[in-house]
Amino acid sequence: MKIQSIDHISYAVTDIDKVTEAWSRLYGLGPWRFAESGGKDVKARPWKIRMAFANVGPTEIELVQCIEGRIFQSKFLDKWGEGVHHIGFYVDDVDAEVAELVKAGANLLIHDPGRFAYVDAGGPGGAIFELMCMRV
Numbered sequence: 001m002k003i004q005s006i007d008h009i010s011y012a013v014t015d016i017d018k019v020t021e022a023w024s025r026l027y028g029l030g031p032w033r034f035a036e037s038g039g040k041d042v043k044a045r046p047w048k049i050r051m052a053f054a055n056v057g058p059t060e061i062e063l064v065q066c067i068e069g070r071i072f073q074s075k076f077l078d079k080w081g082e083g084v085h086h087i088g089f090y091v092d093d094v095d096a097e098v099a100e101l102v103k104a105g106a107n108l109l110i111h112d113p114g115r116f117a118y119v120d121a122g123g124p125g126g127a128i129f130e131l132m133c134m135r136v
Contacts, residue, residue, distance in 0.1 A: 001097055008060045008088030008130065012073035016065040019082075020052050029054045029061065038068065047071050060088075072110065072118070086118060088130035097131050 013019045016034075023029045031054065038048035047069030054061045064073050064085070073085050091097045098117045102108050109118040109128065117131045 001091075001101060003089050005089070006059055006087055007090045008062060008132065010062040010064060010085045010088065010130070011083060012076050012085040013063050013065050013082050014077065016050050016052050016063050019063055020054075023054075029056065036067075041069070045069055086128035086130050088132050090134045091131050092134050094131050094133050101131075 011019070020030070020032045024032070033053045035051045035053070036048065037051065038046065040046055048067050049071055050065045050067050052063040064071075066074055066077075076083075076085050094115065094117055095113055098108060098111060098119065101119050106119045106121050109120055111117040115133050118128055119131065120126060120128050
């Protein structure tokens with residue numbers, strides 16, 4: 001895999017309103033688009049998140065706040081506190097890239113075939129990367 005651009009930077013936050021206000025005031029980021037999502041996890045436990053999105057040039061900034069239950073970012077917040085959770089890249093074929101990365105030793109964390117996947121190379125410089133289906 002050869003990363004061509006950084007398309008998405010996601011931050012785990014505990015108070016999305018405070019963060020969007022501060023980043024708008026301090027850095028001029030915005031306008032922000034807000035969304036909510038939710039459902040039940042594999043153990044039928046409810047979860048709900050609030051998200052905010054702003055663009056800096058072609059790069060999307062995403063803020064994610066858990067407002068009910070536990071989500072992917074919850075362990076990160078418990079261990080590290082607020083901060084960059086993952087970096088996202090658009091790819092032509094998510095599934096093919098995931099197969100190659102796993103074959104090369106990356107750890108597959110979450111995979112929604114044909115749409116997106118989260119992988120972690122582990123070891124030095126460990127970071128979570130999100131591979132996203134190329135924009136249509």
